[in-house]
């Protein structure tokens with residue numbers, strides 16, 4: 569075999585082998601009454617923004633796309649979800665104490681104001697998560713109001 573053929577065969581083999589290392593896509597069980605949107609009032613628009621643009625990463629209601637079956641993209645996705653939940657999990661909202669809730673809501677409007685969230689890599693493939701200026705304003709105003717009422 570020529571070197572080039574060997575390299576290609578090696579790569580194909582590696583790509584096949586890594587497919588056996590699948591990610592765990594079971595969403596953790598949580599008490600629905602602890603969910604952010606169950607605990608705080610939000611307009612339909614704000615709920616939709618949060619569900620469409622944040623909940624796939626920041627909740628236990630992740631909906632995995634088809635390409636989450638393909639390694640190494642799957643590992644990268646899972647890493648994002650684990651990381652995001654670790655920082656902020658809207659499904660566990662009720663378990664946060666007052667100080668943490670206030671701090672996280674402040675982070676929410678800061679991240680959204682700065683355009684850091686939702687992550688660009690997410691909006692590239694999820695058009696519905698691409699927020700308009702108006703949607704950002706709505707979400708920011710809601711987070712500020714909710715924080716002030718805590």
Ligand code: HEC
Nearest residue numbers: 621622625626648651652655656675676679685686687690
């Ligand atoms: C594709 C996954 C993904 C989406 C979608 C996403 N985030 Fe994040 N978010 C992350 C990750 C990962 C982090 C961890 C920090 C980092 O590495 O940048 C994070 C961090 C945060 C933080 C900081 C929390 C802290 O205490 O440090 C806030 C607040 C936040 N996100 C809010 C949002 C909001 C609001 C939305 C929706 C508008 C959103 N995120 C959408 C992945 C995501």
